[in-house]
Amino acid sequence: MPKVMIPTPLRQFTDKQDSVEVAGATVSEILGALTTAYPGLKQNLYTDEGKLRSFVNVYVNDEDIRYMNKDKTPVAATDTVTIVPSIAGGR
């Protein structure tokens, strides 16, 4: 199953796990399965209208899905999906 890398700020919603394996053949299937398994993630990943939030980027391996097929981007069982939210800390 594809592996989803969970960034630090969102691990509070995944029982502190830094990666989770979920089934799915596209990004939207995988994120759907992920937010079903961990409902707390939903509000952080999606807007009320069900759109992926614009300060959350999703990568399949090292490619940004915005430059592939967006949430329809295919994901193979050996792929890694990485969620990269905006962080601003520096001081």
Added chain:
Amino acid sequence: MALSQEEIQRYSRHLIMPEVGVEGQEKLKAAKVLLVGTGGLGAPMALYLTAAGVGTIGLVDFDVVDFSNLQRQVIHGTKDVGKPKIDSAIESMNDINPFVKVIRHEVALRSDNALDIIKDYDIVADGTDNFPTRYLVNDACVLLKKPNAYGSIFRFEGQATVFAYPGGPCYRCLYPEPPPPGLVPSCAEGGVLGILPGIVGLVQATEVVKLILGKGDPLVGRLMLYDALGMKFRELKLRRNPECPACGDHPTVTKLIDYEQFCGIPAAPPPQPTGGAPAMGEIDAKGLKAKIDSGDKFVLLDVREPNEFQIGRIPGSILIPLGDLPKRVNELDPNADMVVHCKMGGRSAKAIDFLKTQGFSKLTNLKGGITAWSDQVDPSVPKY
């Protein structure tokens, strides 16, 4: 810019490397670098860029050194607590390398001064800690065509890249919009491993030096992710977005805007956590004390993390961390009168929003959180 005898002696380990040499060291000496912030990321950058012989370093900071800074901001020492960070930083830098000219900008970087400050520098390194300033620095760098060595940190995790390099992407290509206020925790809320900004800040400093020397492969079009717990460095591809409002083919950001507004922060100064009258649905610390003393029956819910609970707690509180609330909500009585608190009041407000969706109605937020409790009611509860 010729080097003096003393400088040749000082930089000898650079001079004997073909990638730097006398020519490279002279480039470093001629270079002007602006560091925005002298905190976690700014501190190691300032120390190493000073040691490396970057001729002119500008510092932007208006903060004062606090004890809680010393766990990571290695340019400041215990004796500097209470001093302006800029003074403390300049003292350390002068001691390390008196040949470096340090320029002080003891101001907050704002839309009305950013272009004027940045225009005199060759490279900017962003070590700030908030979204409005990050977008401000980005847009100013894009407008002035100055590369921006970017780094940001949270807990055990860091990101770094170079924005606004000719032909390369900018911060808005990566994140077109900031998160709404409160959704992404800051280091003050979430914590940060003290060593982490050292690693990420020095990645930024390395990129600054490479850009000055014109050597190597700059971190352009690549987002470096660093996970200290797993000790893993990863790299993701980053592209310039032709539709980017700042650096795209038809930019709409042609001057600096109101970044507080852009980030959804109200223009009026936010209410001080400890001052003023509590708003609807809020109780202040003294009010909570009176409520406890009156023997009122209510639930005091603490939504911080267990390690924060260990630092200090309000007597009688029960702990359910915000992240655990969805699955533990059934432990709470929806009809109970409930006061919710966290450290400062942000997470408890989110908890209340969530509890409302679950049918809870008698919810009150402790204004200013346990910090206000420590300030106004019980100073023996440590602030952190």
